[in-house]
Amino acid sequence: GAVVSQHPSWVICKSGTSVKIECRSLDFQATTMFWYRQFPKQSLMLMATSNEGSKATYEQGVEKDKFLINHASLTLSTLTVTSAHPEDSSFYICSGDRDRKETQYFGPGTRLLVL
């Protein structure tokens, strides 16, 4: 149990376009969902935390107007990278937790390449 999926698994886009990444909890309801960014050979950095039906809380240094997060239901959160630029190329990973029990369940990640 506690499976999280992400779609797409990888995406290539042109600079200036917007990209939407979906994160779904398949067999549980995620009270909270998290979005992370991972650069090559580096650790995961938390970008934002979102609770269903409310605005996301962004970490310091993360532009909320650039990385739009929507958490419309307990099983779906989306991250939209607006006006993407090459420096936004990265591995984006989402996770969800159940009932605020601290344990997070991670999706397989989405690799974004902006040309």
Add this chain to the structure above:
Amino acid sequence: AQSVTQLDSHVSVSEGTPVLLRCNYSSSYSPSLFWYVQHPNKGLQLLLKYTSAATLVKGINGFEAEFKKSETSFHLTKPSAHMSDAAEYFCVVSNTDKLIFGTGTRLQVFP
């Protein structure tokens, strides 16, 4: 503020030999600590979790970790490495509702 330090960026072992991945933590109160594993092109998988119960925590795939408050350590061990253990391992501390990740240790297993 909570933080974790993974002391080795790379660890190489031979198949069948013990594995030791080191992690030190910093926390102003009793922390919750985790080890996650990341295989290529797969999501992070929880290996084990410490939450102030038994100091020796057993996880999946034969891994275990011991919480040592006096040493502020939470090292991950396995008695005998398997080729399938080759992956990136992250030591993680919980800060209320957020997870703080260490920089990761890449484990290589040679036949």
